[in-house]
Amino acid sequence: MRGVVVGVSGSAEAEAALDWALTEAASRQVPLTAVLAWTGPRGVQPSEYQDELERRREDLLGLLDASCRRTSLGLDVSAQVVEGDPTDALLNAGEDADLLVLGRRRRGRLGRLVLGSVSSEVVERAEVPVTVVRVDAGAGDDDGQGGTDPGSPQEGPARVVVGVDTSGPSVLALQHAAEVAARTGAVLDAVFAWQITTLAPLPGSWGYAPPLDEYEAFAAERLDEVIAEAGVDLPEDRLVRNVVHRSPATALIEASAGAERVVVGARGLGGFDRLLLGSVSRQVLEYASAPVTVVR
Structure with missing residues (x-):
């Protein structure tokens, strides 16, 4: 799978990453694949599994549509709902990608967490270039110790x-x-x-x-x-x-x-x-x- 692959979850950080990835794919003139990882049907009845999977796909398509409206960009975009561990899902989806894109978790009150565990593991293990996108400076650094304010x-x-x-x-x-x-x-x-x-x-x-x-x-x-x-x-x-x-x-x-x-x-x-x-x-x-x- 060539092109740009972006991890999507519905969070503000993931939305920023999706907008950035859409712009990057348009600049490269390559397709974009948005991946939503689903940990699986725990607590979901077998008869409800397909409905739950379809609901998540509709959510993902809605996020893609909103990003296209925000960026005013339209290009070849595909959506994948992948069942399993989020890190493995993104690494597998982006194995042959030109670029993997992820959101960066906001800094918490104690100033400890910046990269989320998924982002950190993907950056550690990916064999392709990975871009980590942060929300605009000042919007998510609760303790005022985040990255330099641009x-x-x-x-x-x-x-x-x-x-x-x-x-x-x-x-x-x-x-x-x-x-x-x-x-x-x-x-x-x-x-x-x-x-x-x-x-x-x-x-x-x-x-x-x-x-x-x-x-x-x-x-x-x-x-x-x-x-x-x-x-x-x-x-x-x-x-x-x-x-x-x-x-x-x-x-x-x-x-x-x-x-x-x-x-x-x-x-x-x-x-x-x-x-x-x-x-x-x-x-x-x-x-x-x-x-x-x-x-x-």
Whole structure:
């Protein structure tokens, strides 16, 4: 199943994801599949099973119709009601998709939950790019500690922010983000974050650290190399090389303010083979104020 697959549940977060997915599918000129997972007929009499299944399908079609009206878009859309575990249903439906789209759970009173369990598991296990869409900033962060508030829309073209180091996943993320920027006319904001934590002096000396501008020049060279490796071909006025002295997660979360989306690799240089999702990717997913796409 090629195209865009979106998980639908009827929540405000899922509706935001559905609207975003519909717009993305129209931009890509690919079909959209909306998947509603149903845990099964527990408590439903066998004679009522088919009626219950049809009711859920009608609910899903109603959500699709409402999204088409909100976005003023009409395209090839299909609806699937899938019985079983929601995570498995979405992973199966999106196994060969170009993109999987999910909603991001709002932050609760204790500031603990951002990604829901289904979204988190899908991002961890999916082998295709996954975009997690949040409700507009300020609408769902009860404790005021959520992602950066994007404030008023920025003037000029939209921005697509991508995190770059020199890892394989970041090259894939850069290629994905460059395709989005080329297709939508957005500016590609390639963020290469670097940070000095500690420098150990040589025994018997005060130690030596090169000037910071040498570190920055080195980082800028690495960014240029990765851009060339990824084959990015955008006009110079639509490619921003953003070399910043910050932790990668902080830099990307700050850059997400006002952005159209943020793209990250599933795991960067700091990841371990046993970890499916790196700490930077997870922090960006939880706190960025724009939709986040995770690429493998």
